[in-house]
Amino acid sequence: MLYDFRSFVNPGHYAFGKGSLKHLGELIERRKNENNDWTVFMIDHYFQDKKETLDRLPIGEKDLVFFIETKDEPKTTLVNKYRDQILAHQTTLPAVMVGMGGGTTMDYAKATGLMVTNPGDSKDYQGLDLIKNEGIYTIVIPTVSGTGAEVSMTAVLSGPEKKLGIKCDYTIPNEVLFDPELLATVPDSDRFFTGMDCYIHNVESLTGTWINSMGKAFAEKSNEICVKVFTNQIEDRLEADEQMMVASIMGGNSITYAQVGVCHALSYGLAVVLGTHHGVGNCIVFNQLEKYYPKGYQLFKEMQALQGVEIPSGITAGCSEEQFDQMVDVAWALEHMWNNVFGPDWEKHISKDEIKALFKKM
Template sequence: MKDSLNIKAALKGKKPRNFPMVSRVVYGPGSFDQLGEILQPLRTPGKETVVFLMDDVFEDGRLHGRVPALKEDLLILISASEEPKTQQVDALVAQIQSKCESTPVAIVGIGGGTLLDLAKAVAIMMTNTGSAADFQGWDLVREKALYHIGVPTLSGTGAEVSRTTVLLGPKRKLGINSDHTPFDQVVLDPDLAVGVPKDQWFYTGMDCYIHCVESLNGGYINAFSSSYGEIALALCKEVFLEDLSPAEAREKLMMASWHGGMSIAYSQVGIAHALSYGLSYVMGTPHGLGNCLVFTHLEEFYPEGVRIFEQMRKKQGIALPKNVTRSCSDSDFETMTEVAYSMEPLWENALGEDWKSKISRQQIREIFTKI
């Protein structure tokens, strides 16, 4: 409860926080090829190892061969088919410690939100004792993380710029929210998104759109957050409602993701994310898809946002899966509901301090049964 109160005070402006942000960023088509140059100053005699965590979708592609890994480095290919887990972070840390003779000089995450969140979490847990699950919450990390670099190959989650790394834990889905979480360096190369399947591109982009809608319509909104959120929202509308060239769409969505992630540094997401956390925890539903599945049922709370979402979905020819929760048991629905209901800051942002009088567990459960 103390952590929740701290973040609410900060977000609502009662006690302004000096939040850290990404200190260095390189942007532009082809900028991935600067990664070796960026890493070189970190390498010193006797301490040169870099750990690359990379989406295994690139295993047989050209990007794999462009990774600037030296013989002493460790390249770990990871499937992004499931949401990142605290147990997975712990296993990766153990693997790195067993294979590296000395502490790595950097952790590099290459992929979508799952790989970026894993890279941030691993960097934290390389210097902090315990399980990643112990640090789910706000401002629980005490030791500075290893130097970590994010290279997004998908756009929309904002993971490349946010101060959180969202993980499925043994009891809940919740981020490690801390001043030590943001990347030290980010490489924004829109060309890395070439070839992304259209449905995945849409779902991930909608993560950005939806959290902008939630932030801009929430009670925690302020001038800092709205300035970034409004830019991100406008860019999303361009990308998904206008007829842009593929290259222009990639660049604009990458910028939307960046600004969208910045927009929630001093604000918060809302109902769709709370429900999506519950859905992902039980069903393992990818975060972007989960947001889309729940958002279609939130017209009561975000009428204009849902209306435009449906326009975007139809324009892009996306058909959402149906009957996703049909096989869920009573226990499953109860767990989903409790995980969603426990996300107090998100509900308060959306509905106010008296949010518990405006929505019940039963109403939340009924939304899950419609998905």
């Protein structure tokens, strides 16, 4: 069950289908006016030397382009830096913020668009409903499928002390453009890790105490698609990519109406202390969670074997006790996730020592 009433928001506009990217210029022009007539593009660094793709983007002379390094998780310090550069670029605010890439790039676009219109440091907005002002009109274009960031009300950020999202109705992108052709160049390993992010948060929501009929419907259908794709039941790659775009939308909505659990809590600890990328981190953690998600774990291992992807191991072998304690503290602080796993009395069901033992297996 959900413990607090909430009227949920979704993106206001969707554009879906092969070749949709060619219409981006039309979508941007609709939002420009006499005073706000320029655009900020945040683009995954992968496309920096992909002239064919860049030439398809309607980048004008007044526009500002950031190529986003995605090796690390989104950071509050960089959100502040991008915000300052945007405010210094023109005397007026941009009409549109475009985020094109995976979850990292889309979360940067969502968070930076909000910080342009809200004062202070982005770390001070990590939490629920702390944003006061609507941000810049944001269009996101996913180029991998699974994070759900394109429909999520959260922009997940790593700050100086915690990994926690800016979460509110304003964080939802205003518009999403889905073009499965953009997924064609995604390496098999990245495709698996991102797809498993979707699969795992569906497993967590379906087995959690916060699940309701809406969240369950989204998660069940999303995971039905994930399993078809990663057990090779869909032979055509373009069709499989298009299906995963749908799975990602539904998976993102499943955790809007429900919540994640053990895996994401521990994955946040890896991200803050070791900088482990989210999709990879989730797979590293889930690889140790057979006790908590036995059915989901078994199917996860089957999909891993079929895809031939190696999950990193031994990444915590050189960690100090101080680092382990920091990971535990990060995970322990995510009370809403533990509440979803065990209920309001969650502290009776798991200890910091048990969490540390799990980290030491990774």
